Amino acid sequence: MPVFLTIETTCDETAAALVTDQLEVLASVVASQDKLHQQYGGVVPEIASRAHVERILPVIHETVQRAGISLADIDAVAVAYTPGLAGSLLVGVTAAKTLALALGKPLIGINHLQAHIYACRMAAGRDVFPCVGLVISGGHTCLYRCRDPLDFELLGTTIDDAAGEAFDKVAVMLGLPYPGGPSIQKAAEKGDPHKYAFPRALLDDPNTLDFSFSGLKTAVRYAITGPGRHDPSQVKLSDQEVADLAASFQEAVVDCLVGKSFRALEITGFHRLCVGGGVAANKRLRTRLEEEAARRNVDLVIAPLKLCTDNAVMGAIAVEKWKAGVFDDLYLDAEPGVVRRSSALIHG
Structure with a gap:
């Protein structure tokens, strides 16, 4: 039975x-760096890379x-390179290439x-494609x-901040600890999601499946300080x-994610999300997705909490490349890159 190191x-x-070609997980280890980045309110790339050097072996x-x-x-040795x-x-990538060569x-x-x-x-234990x-x-x-x-075709992406990035930045404004997602979720539990009428950028635009969260982040800032004022941390x-701001912000993000996702299902004609x-991992998002999926009779598969954050079990996609005979050579390089879409955006 072939075994893959991811x-x-x-x-x-x-x-x-370590996973088998039958997608059985033999072992999985994750070393988190949350404590290293907490004081900065976000990931510091240089600190992250140095920690990887210390921990990879x-x-x-x-x-x-x-x-x-x-x-x-x-x-086989598999590695996320982009x-x-x-x-x-x-x-x-360096560790994977070294092991592949040595072994x-x-x-x-x-x-x-x-x-x-x-x-x-x-997580599903069954085929989820298309x-x-x-x-x-x-x-x-x-x-x-x-x-x-x-076969993945990009339909839409953020044109500015990613959702998680917006959570982290808003958490800093609200004086909540890193990582921002869990902190805002906890604060929002006691808040009114309709207290602040924050924007849902691009949500009602029928011509795009792109997202935008930068304006939402700015709206939260102005709700804290008022227009033209400076540091939100100076406002008590x-x-x-805090709870109302967190809940209203979270609801706006969730509205955009849910709305665009089900719009994508309509466009593709697929019945699985x-x-x-x-x-x-956000509870409010999972609830809203489940409610909408039930209403529309859509097959919804959400990764379990342990597979939401970065992990190597999801690297089992390498098994699919193995079966298709798709391999890389030692010229494989890290590609930080940007997310690119194909020529077909929505139509086709």
């Missing part, structure tokens, strides 16, 4: 997993030990965003037409004001 270092989690070693096998027993932070990606094993490059959708396949895929994380907010595990907010990425 490596993930695209941002601030150092992760490795111990994480791989622990993964192999937990699986009860040796490196010699693996049949998109992500340049320094972080380089650590994972004489095939190398498989993985697209990190496609792997987030494949986390839904891993589907519309929604990836929502700290760095990306994307909608895909997923015809099969290796009551606990209830798969959702992955760190922001997919």
Whole structure:
């Protein structure tokens, strides 16, 4: 039974997993860097890459030990090489290429965003393709037409801040700790989601599936300080004001994500929505998606919480490339890159 070592270092989690060609997870290890970045209110790329250098070999070693096998027993090495932070990606790619060369094993490059959708396949235990895929994380907010595990067409993406990035920045404004997603979710539980009429940019535009959260972030700032004033941290907010701002902000983000996702289903004609990425852990989002999916009779698959944040289990998408005979050579390089769409945006 072929065994795959998968490596993930695209941002601030150092992760490795061992999976079989039957998608059985033999072991999975994730080393988080949350505490390293808390004081900055967001991920510092240089700190992230240095932490990966320190942790990559111990994480791989622990993964192999937990699986009860040796490196010699693996049949291929897979690594997320795009998109992500340049320094972080380089650590994972270098480790994967070194292992592939030393062990004489095939190398498989993985697209990190496609792997987030494949986390839904891993969780469901069944085929989930074709589907519309929604990836929502700290760095990306994307909608895909997923015809099969290796055929992804970008339908829409953020034109400015990603949803997770907006959560982190608004959390700083509200004096809430990093990471912003869980902090805002907790604060919002006691707030009024309709207290502030924040904008839902592009939500009602029938000609695009793109997202925009920068204006929403600015609207929160003005709600705190008033137009033309400066640092939100200088404004003393009551606990209830923080809760109301958090709830109203969260509701605006959720409205945009849910609205665009089901619009994508209408356009593609698909009847399944798969959702992955760190922001997919948000309780309010999951509830709204479930309600809308039930109303429309849509098959909804959301990655479980442990597979929402970055992990290497979702790197099992490498199994699909293995079966298709798609491999990489040692010229594989990190591609921090940008998310690019095909020529067909909505139509076709």
